[in-house]
Amino acid sequence: MPDQPADNQGQHTLTYLSKLGSNLLDVVVKRFSNPLTARRNRFILLVTTALLLTLILLPGQRFHSAEFKPGDIATSDIRAPQDYLVEDHALTEQRRKEAGNSAPVVYNVSDRVPSYIIGKLEQVVGAVRKERAAKSQKSTHEWRTLLTPLLDTELNAADIHAFTHIASDKVFLADAARMVNELYRRRIVLDGKAFQTDTRRGLELINDNGQLVEDSDVALEYTEIREARRLVTSWQFSGQNDRTDGSAIARVIARILLPNLFYNREASEARAKAATESVRPVLFKVQKGEMIVRVGERISPEQAHKLQTIFQENRGGSRIYSAIGIFALIVVLFYFPYRFALKNIRKFNPTNKDILIISLLIIGSFLLFKIAILITHNIGPVFPDIDTASFFYLFPFAAGPMIVRIFINSEVALVYCAILAPLLGIMFDSNMTVVIYTMLGSIVGAHGVRQCSDRSTIYTAGLKVSVVNLAMALSFQTSSATLFSMQTIYVVFFALVSGVLSAGLVSGFIPLIETLFHYTTDIKLLELANLNSPLLRDLMVRAPGTYHHSVVVGNLVESAAESISANPLLARVAAYYHDIGKISKPLYFIENLGGEENRHDKLTPSMSALILISHIKEGAELARERHLGQPITDIIRQHHGTGLIKFFYDRAKTQAEANGQTVEDKDFRYPGPKPQTREAGIVMLADCVEAASRTLVNPTPDRIQGMVQKIINNIFMDGQLEECELTLKNLHEIAKSFNRILNGIFHHRVDYPEPVYKGGNSGQKKAEHKTSSGEHGKPGNGDQASADTVEQPPETTPDHGDPPKKGGGEDLKRLGMF
Secondary structure, X not given: OOOHHHHHHHXXXXXXXXXXXXXXXXXXXXXXXXXXXXXXXXXXXXXXXXXXXXXXXXXXXXXXXXXXXXXXXXXXXXXXXXXXXXXXXXHHHHHHHHHHXXXXXXXEEOOOHHHHHHHHHHHHHHHHHHHHHOOOOOOHHHHHHHHHHHHOOOOOHHHHHHHHOEOOHHHHHHHHHHHHHHHOOXXXXXXXXXXXXXXXXXXXXXXXXXXXXOOOOOOOOEEEHHHHHHHHOOOXXXXXXXXXXXXXXXXXXXXXXXXXXXXXXXXXXXXHXXXXXHOOOOEEEEOOOOEEEOOOOEOOXXXXXXXXXXXXXXXXXXXXXXXXXXXXXXXXXXXXXXXXHHHXXXXXXXXXXXXXXXXHHHHHHHHHXXXXXXXXXXXXXXXXXXXXXXXXXXXXXXXXXXXXXXHOOHHXXXXXXXXXXXXXXXXXXXXXXXXXXXXXXXXXXXXXXXXXXXXXXXXXXXHHHHHHHHHHHHHHHHHOOOOOOHHHXXXXXXXXXXXXXXXXXXXXXXXXXXXXXXXXXXXXXHHHOOOOOHHHHXXXXXXXXXXXXXXXXXXXXXXXXXXXXXXXXHHHHHHHHOOHHHHOOHHHOHHHOOOOOOHHHXXXXXXXXXXXHHHHHHHHHHHHHOOOOHHXXXXXXXXXXXXXXXXXXXXXXXXXXHOOOOOOHHHHEOOOOOOOOHHHHHHHHHHHHHHHHOOOOOOOHHHHHHHHHHHHHHHHHOOOOOOOOOOHHHHHHHHHHHHHHXXXXXXXXXXXXXXXOHHHOHHHHHHHHHHHHHHHOOOOOOXXXXXXXXXXOHHHOOOOOOOOOOOHHHHHHHOOXX
């Protein structure tokens, strides 16, 4: 078997890692449960849980939509998670183009053009006059070189001849200026057709100073530059010697003619841009729940644009605001129900460990539901007939509240449901149906496991959840007018499976939570109730009297707890373990002496009291070490309350009075606390009653009843029951239960005839019996041997004074005893 060592090593490694993980978790729980930092720890836990839940609730399918491009195949149905306004790019661009084309066209109107042309003519005439005065004889080429730059146009010989042979400069210039000004009274444009088109869009005229010119008739009073040049070529000027020279000058003027109304491209483009930008984007509404793309479809450009828009909105400031809003809502949902329950619900008092497990449970549940949502969104091709919105009926919403109810109590479970349902509504896009479905199913599930003593109770509660889920599912289908459809069949199936699935999850997680967080459930109590458990066997071997006492107390408390509707299982198990602290010093407790010397006779009363008190602390430590659970540990600490150890107190008081000293009773009281629960109070009463019942010499029903009533009254008057919830009516029922059980324990036997001992040893047997009876009849002795252990003759029985009947031996023979 060469592989065996490796297997053992692997098993030891797994065991070691498991213990290491459990120990680490124990350290976390203990540090978190430190009462000195409880307030700070709860605040940190609140913020941490809220942040993690925000991260779980905020991201969704819509945040991955940017990965889709036109032509891609959709892997799941994608719906709009909320209302969105999506820009229609094509229509927006069309309207902006129309606005740009409809923007007014800007033209510059210049009053300087006529002066500019007249100025050129004056420069030419002045240059010619100057050359004539100098009597310069220039050639045609020289005149061309001189005059061409002044006119900005090429001159031929006829043009030069015309300008150099003007008869009267003044008359010519005056006539030319008059004609040019007359021409420019009608504005001249470069392109008549383009100008006519621009007039239909609207014109804005700007003068040389950049000011807007108000002129409504500009569209009617214009001349195209070609037409103006044609008009100019027919001009004749005064002061000319020859008509031909006038025509030549007119042709030159026509060539240098400029428009005084010209297109301003830069300003027009600015106007068009402003008009384009003034057009707001054209938006269309994508409503919440609208199907954007179905699984298996090829994504169109329009669908890709919608997905991209949704992604960008959630990616930017909108997502930040959503995260802040969800975080604030989670904090409000956590804090205010918790504060209300803490102040108004009597049994709502979760410990730090309880809050820690609730936080882990919430985070784990929502993470599980998030994964389930992603899975259901991606199995559309497998089940195309099932609407993805119907899958939530399958989710095990009731599992969390059922776990809380099993490990904590119904009050905490109810508050948990009140917090869980709205948060799940947020996760499912503010779906009120999910809120109602979760709330009712969770309440029913938590109520179903209120007394979970075995696994079948969990599955019974799961079936109840399935029935309620089914009723709600049919109601929702009816209200949406889809009752008679194929979806109803799927919804009914999902609703039924949901409850069973919740029960399965709860059943699987209970052992894990019990192990990691050391909770004590009824199932754990059933395991602890086994009298063959290692701790009880150790108690039986080392402290048999205490063991027998604990078993009897267990019977007493179980019956009493049933009579007042407390938890009988917890009471019985706690009774079994309430004195386990006596294992370390069993011989210092009278019930374990068995005829030996009483060790307290050699101790001072204060030392004896310390030894008795120590069994409380040692028992609590042993319970924590063996992971018996907090409820049992608490009962071990509380089952004596702050009661007075009267025997040693009286002895110490007597000794102190003899020496002229005083003794305070607080040194002889148990440290407490007093019983905090009904079960702890019942264990205290049963412990005292059972111990006192052993001191009864003749335990008749009347004596038992008087003893029980006296002990309960003493404990009540001492104030030991003032912090638990036992009422006077409860105490009355408990006393009746104790009387019934004790009467059954101390029942009377039928007196048997005197036994006939063979061999003449009857005298010896009688002597032994009398000796034994004399020793065991002393009140307060720890050995509680019953009189039934030794056969005794009728005359020794105090309850029967009649002489023995004759024929007793024959009767015994007839019974087969001889």
